Amino acid sequence: MSVTLDHPSEASRAETRRAQVRVAAADCFRQHGFHGTSIAQISKAAGMSTGHIYHYFENKEAIIADIVARDLDRLLTLTAELRAAGDVKSAMIERAVEGVEDNLDPGTAGLQLEIVAEAARNPRVADIVRAADRQCRASLAATIRTQRLAAGHQDSEAALAGMVETLAAMFEGLQIRTIRNPDLDQAAVVQVFRRMIHDLLSQTP
């Protein structure tokens, strides 16, 4: 049997609305933070009534949780992509510019920092963030291990974890840097990052 999906109704009408709320809410959160944003603001930005929002989300926290969960899927995709590359070292060095650009974008950085600050005190958000991070770390560690093995280096789990954490700290740290120093020289950072990534992946134990 075949079902025509010319307008994406079916179950997706509700999902469209949910997405509408998510996008509007993310925008508000970026500008005012989670706890500085009211349901009234979100409803206005989403173009619907306050009451209607509660048709799609149990409460404000559920909106936050949904945004966080979706956002982390993005990161998982990225690590998976990297893993699929032929020459991992070259791929990482080439794609460093993307990673730097992404993390330096003030919009991205603002929301990411809001999320991690919230995770520091909200267990529900922390659980989501940590589960996704665990997956990313595992993927990145596996990627680096195969690249290192191919180059003849055999690393301990701890050494591998140290490399993963350092790489993560570098890129995620840029989210903080772009707030603290909005005039930051992106090209200069990319150059140093490339060199550091090369050194990191080539270092002998």
Added chain:
Amino acid sequence: MSVTLDHPSEASRAETRRAQVRVAAADCFRQHGFHGTSIAQISKAAGMSTGHIYHYFENKEAIIADIVARDLDRLLTLTAELRAAGDVKSAMIERAVEGVEDNLDPGTAGLQLEIVAEAARNPRVADIVRAADRQCRASLAATIRTQRLAAGHQDSEAALAGMVETLAAMFEGLQIRTIRNPDLDQAAVVQVFRRMIHDLLSQTP
């Protein structure tokens, strides 16, 4: 003429009270965030009435601004210390463990992330944070330049800025890492960081 100050009243009694509020508020902010913390909570933690808080601070934002300003003084002291070291490279590598420890402390990290997230949207906080960061960068750039010159390397302003930003991103990035991965292996990170700092300071253009 001489004035006896046997009891430290005069101007310092008020300052004691202000400090009391600062400490209590910082604690609340760590646990609930700036906008998740009420004046009632702060007053309870500080052991004084809500109204009395307004004797020492114009409003809630002023408490935030005061905490941020004080906290950044701490960082400025650290860069100044580093600058005074004889062998800068060795000093940085040796003291890396302190920097890692400090940034991985969940209490520190939580408040720092709260501050930078607030700076992303609150101009008053942003001004304070950016002014302090500018000073830190200048100090660190000067320190690295002299160390590099002594080793025979002449770097452009941009290259120097890239190194400074990368170092800052690494250490500040740990604040994010400790939230995302509370089980992070500190010793492994220190080892990789030391190697990276060495490479960074020794690299040929």
Added chain:
DNA sequence: CATTATAGAATGAACGTTCAATCTATATTG
């Protein structure tokens, strides 16, 4: 016509802030 989508008013709690009143301790006076 039944079900779902939507709007908007209603509710009660919590918020930041203000304020009149009280308490405490020092200074002034007789």
Added chain:
DNA sequence: CAATATAGATTGAACGTTCATTCTATAATG
């Protein structure tokens, strides 16, 4: 040195507002 005056510290209740959430009623849909 007792009595009084004065200033500043401190309180907790009160204010108006805003908040998240719920309730009720109407419109759209199939």
